[in-house]
Amino acid sequence: MSAIRTAVDEERFVVTDRLTRKLQSLGTPAFRPEESEAGSVGPALLCPIGPDDWALAAEAAAAQGCRWAAGWGDSQGESWVVNALLEKSGDYLLLRTVLPPGRNDLPSQTPLFPGAARPERHTRDLLGLDFTGHPDGRRWVRHQAWGEREFPLRPDFPLAGCPPAVTAPDRGYGFASAHGPEVNEIPVGPVHAGIIEPGHFRFLAVGETVLNLEERLGYVHKGIEKLAEGRDPESLAQLAGRVSGDTAVGHAWAACQAMERAAGVEPPERALWLRAIFAERERVANHLNDIGAICNDTAFAFGYYQFSRLRELWLRDNLRWFGHRLLMDRVVPGGVAVDLPEEAASGMQAAIAALRRELDELKPILDEGTIFQDRVVGAGVLPERIARELGCLGYVARACGIGRDVRERAPHAPYDRLGVKAVVRGDGDVAARLYVRYGELHASLDILEECLRRIEPGPLRTDWRNPSEHAEGLGLVEGWRGEIATYVRFDGAGRIARFFPRDPSVFNWPALEKLILGNIVPDFPLCNKSVNGSYSGHDL
Structure with missing residues (x-):
């Protein structure tokens, strides 16, 4: 493995070195380290293993303290390819196994990584793979829209499906129950x-x-993965920006990053700085929205109005300077679709200064609001241990003292030049999740000012070149909710053969089930908003 490392990479591959040596000691097929292209997918080190060692690999990863970051299946010919993305300290390892024709079962990794439970159910429901030993055999994605032997992501399944005139009610789902007069x-x-x-x-x-x-969840299955098949890169970027509408920049950037890595395309410097500007503006808008919504769920109308007003002004500037309130379709393969107008360079500086002043004025009002503080402090506490077990991301993890932030731990351009530090608190309650957002607002404003200082004139987009058949890429971006992981694979015509976007909500939704325990039912809207998982980002 040392053959594929440089001196700069030496520290980054320590964890993956240990894990890969452990996997090789199990007798798994070793990849050829002298072939660097065969040994990585984007920033992740590729580690092929045999199907019978899938559970052993999970044991080795768990023993090393790795985080289970994503999992997806892929149909290639008559074989199934199954992937599991692992992370520790900013290092990524992609476990991959190939099931021989006729085999569709694989040991579940959920017993060792509870966060894998729903992704494995997703893969099972859409592809028909069987994860043996999985603790939950109930349908997750399909509900009653498809028959028992229909799997929508298989190649022979039509995009529109064969829907019945009336879908049967989903009344057989076995919810947990308890009995007693109270x-x-x-x-x-x-x-x-x-x-x-x-x-x-x-x-x-x-x-x-x-x-x-x-x-x-899963009531609105949009068929994103199926819709992506056969699209050209431009069209895929548009689709990715609609995985979750409030994360148009984050998902589009992750998809473009994955495609660019597969094709060997480097976006121009100016485009990278503009992407960071778009991403931080998206983060600011959503944090303002969430803080206002948390105020609303505590009946603190003044706070709700003020933060909603600030968000609206911010979105109007997006429209005025970049042509779209939510910045959809601004990130494109090879670069960006719009430039920074001359009036925006000075106008944005003034808007940042104005927002910072208002945030400074509003924070003491929140801090000193007795009723507000009574509602948020100590409500919805998520213990750090559970957050780690579930693989929580973004402000949900950082409010528990877990400093997971791609911009700091595995920075890509231009964040690798910005020295971003994660905003962390340790209480794990609604207040901590709110104040992490507040801290990230100030951090994003600082990043925006630095981007404006450092951006230089130059082209906005690099010419696209089609990648080779089966070229694949992995995109990793810190969206406003947390780490977004996106995988793409191309066919021989330069079109998409496989697209899998993993929203951070996949790991944050289960945390809501844990942090609400012991709270009162009327606090559910408040606790729910403090997590604010994306239904759309979850329901691919």
């Missing part, structure tokens, strides 16, 4: 009194105290 079962959703997307929450409570919460 135990109440409270169903919430999937249809909500508002414009949010559908999700079902089943509470068990004694009086108002929550004993158990179980989520049921």
